[in-house]
Amino acid sequence: MGETWGVLAAVLSSALGGTSIGATRFLVGAIDPLAIGSFRFGIGVLLLLPLALSGLRNWPPRRDWPAVAGLGLLFFAAFPILFNASLMSTTAARGALALSTLPLLTMVVGAALGSEPLTARKTSGVLITILGVSMALLSGLATAPPGAWRGDLLMVAAALCMALYSIWSKPFIRRSGPIPFTTLAMAAGAAVLISASLVHGSFTPVADFGPPQWFGAIYLGAFGAALTFYLWAFALERTTPTRVAISVTVNPIAASLVGAVLLGEPLRWNLIAGIVTVFVGIWIATTQPRVTRSEAVAAPDVR
16 A cells, blocks of 8 residues: 555656646746746745654754755755756657656666666556657647757656656655655755846846736645655665656646636647546556466565
8 A cells, every 4th residue: 555655656756747737838928937946845845844844853963963954955956946847948848758767777776776676567557658758749840940959858857867866855744744855955956046037137026916926836846846855765665766757748738738727728639638648657666467366475575
């Protein structure tokens, strides 16, 4: 059941991340990406901090602080900067497809670092989910601006940051728990983004914020940061990095569904086919074939 809850938490985390794209797109017209990241992770830290401090026994030990802060800079500073820079050069569809390489990168890097073995079943599931994302984004992949490949590479670099974070954070999450770890890591990233925003004057337009802009910022902080990344750490505590990372393929699916519901964008056949294919791939990669009792005793654990 621990594995199952981990996979479900990862899928919910990625789905919330997909809905956050709509809030981000809304705020882009009011403030720049640095300020958006500052609000998202700054509010997220403020919401998580009371929960983290309520269990002082589980706060990361001092010897872990430099490593946890480094992971926070990797995921909550480098990742959003690369992500936003990518979308300045490529389309949202191509960016989403490039980001969907995350489970493949996680699987390969995890195998190279010796943290998780490669299996034929997981590899097949990962490749099927990437195919599903490609199908869902079929119409958006047809066009691309000049030099879009630069943006695609930046998004793959962002995915690599996320893969390394997922692999390297597991032992720290086990020692301190998902909420304290996420709070400390997110605080490190938020501090860098807020400092950069102050230097660049990114908060100046906030004076003109109305209720819709504040609602978007608070939504990003509460659901797009605090809940999303708590669930991600919760999942990493209970299952393998690849099984967590494969859920990121739900992100563009959720974003497309939000666009269909809120923006009136049509639901085409390729989106429906892509959704089905993605979930088939997730099922293959996150489950094990049934074996007999004698096989279970004789076979090693290859998860």
